[in-house]
Amino acid sequence: MEKRVHNFNPGPATLPLPVLKEIKENFLNFRGSGMSIVEISHRSTLFEEVINDAVDRTRRLLGLDDNYHVVFIQGSASLQFCMIPMNLALPGSPVNYINTGTWSTKAIKEAQIQGKDVKVIATSEDKNFSYIPYDYKVDNQASYLHFTSNNTIKGTQWHQFPDGQGVPLISDMSSDFMSRPFDVKPFGLIYAGAQKNIGPSGIAMVIIRDDMLKRTPDNLPTMLKYTTFIDNKSLVNTPPTFAIYVIDLVLKWLEETTGGLKEMERINKEKASLIYEVIDNSEIYQGTTEVKSRSMMNLTFRVGDEELEGRFLVEAVENGLIGLKGHRSVGGCRASLYNAVTMESVKSLVKFMREFEEKL
């Protein structure tokens, strides 16, 4: 067996080991074709099976009705920040955003650059984005209400999604997509960069409700129109075939090995609670967010003073625990516990955290 570390990277992040093994095993000869997955045509039957399977699994996992489209778009979530207002802001109607951190802020900025009538109806900026603001009022004329379901950098998560009060919800779910079941119906659009819970970097999955598509103006650039991707089933040009292949394998693992989103959520809750239990019963570890807003996916904490925290991070790496440094914009520590992070990795981190404190 190859050496494997315990990988708590925030994204690109660890992927299920059986998936990685399958990719490796078949890398020179995909399904007996005599070609690598990276060498086959995106218009071949072989690849069509892959992309259709990925879409079908997404539909089953999320329980999507026929009025939802599933497409893959390059540019990651960041390109969606501009495509959303470009396609979905109705003329003369405000767009509503809730600001819960770095990525929400970026999404808001892109709507502002386009001169849209942006209304930020709630923000947790007053306390450095350490909580989810549940107090807000949606404009009943708004084109949509945008929020970030999980805040990778700040370590908070919406445990109950906002109520759109009749306005379609749009959510950047990059860092908790497919980590738990939820009711899709209030959503006009959901998007997620793949590199956290469902695959490698370089692609976003976008789920769009059919009625939203009527809004797309005709004169947009072809590659920035949602309708282009839907009309061509994500094959308007050559898509990132490798990334879609890996996503399909991860979704297969999620559906068949893990048993779906309900079971995944149970496991994710258990993983997170093991770490939060250490934090809550410690003299040195301190969570950085409000307890009721804290994330199951990205667990942010501090370790005593700067010096102690530095030692913690160095010793973690020495113990094969990788990716625990907080985002460069906030510092501190962060354990990202995405779907593919195993219970074994979590228990290794728990053990390390306990022993680190005990020996002080």
Next chain:
Amino acid sequence: MEKRVHNFNPGPATLPLPVLKEIKENFLNFRGSGMSIVEISHRSTLFEEVINDAVDRTRRLLGLDDNYHVVFIQGSASLQFCMIPMNLALPGSPVNYINTGTWSTKAIKEAQIQGKDVKVIATSEDKNFSYIPYDYKVDNQASYLHFTSNNTIKGTQWHQFPDGQGVPLISDMSSDFMSRPFDVKPFGLIYAGAQKNIGPSGIAMVIIRDDMLKRTPDNLPTMLKYTTFIDNKSLVNTPPTFAIYVIDLVLKWLEETTGGLKEMERINKEKASLIYEVIDNSEIYQGTTEVKSRSMMNLTFRVGDEELEGRFLVEAVENGLIGLKGHRSVGGCRASLYNAVTMESVKSLVKFMREFEEKL
């Protein structure tokens, strides 16, 4: 040894076997990190080495001066069709295009959608794009002159690049990038989707001359501004790390194993000439382009009547020769002989073509 076919796909296309083997070999443990290349952080030293190496190799292979920037952008060449006029069309100045086929036509359409003053100064549409039009006059006030260096679908190639007559050249080099040396100086921007000569699908390499950047308007969406990618060294958000890793390996193979672009061109010419020799001395194979415009990369031909052509394609596949069917929009046959297509594959195709004709 695994079964391998002779892969003449137009893109995604075959990659050098030593590169594929290296990816497979290291897939579970990249450079001793205990993580797969798809699991490491794009901000890690490990990945920085990869992307910097890919950029440095590009600089050496093309002989780029310091006034050229090399960046990676998602969205493939198709997104560049809209980014180019958005960033580089000067107010009140026309943009010049030469139309040599499907991809040029798409590039022109995207400039028109944005309401730019598009002047198509030459086109070979009169003869179904079967030749390169060398007769044109550039507007001396033009923002740029755009052309497609090699026409993947129509099978033509610029063997001598157009003379910009003082206007910066912009070229879509997706299907012959890194297949031959050329003088970069007249170019304001060069772009190439990776999935033909340099890597897997899902990324474009863009090379921009520094003076072009002054043109970029401030109010563009962040992810559609060239300056964003240059200021952040392609790491504004999470880039397609796997694709960049593969590109780096392919460029290493090109530089160290093949010996650079001059040697690559010699080999590519030899490969193409072997196939054209069969076509030129045949009663059944017929080239579809003017001889002096024909491509070294995508060799298009017909085989007798529809029935015979159908048999040719079926028997080719039976003989392990894959991807010879022409683009669905034009029909016929096409052999794509990108850098990674081996002489052995070409000789197998020559043998098959000869034997197919002889036994008639």
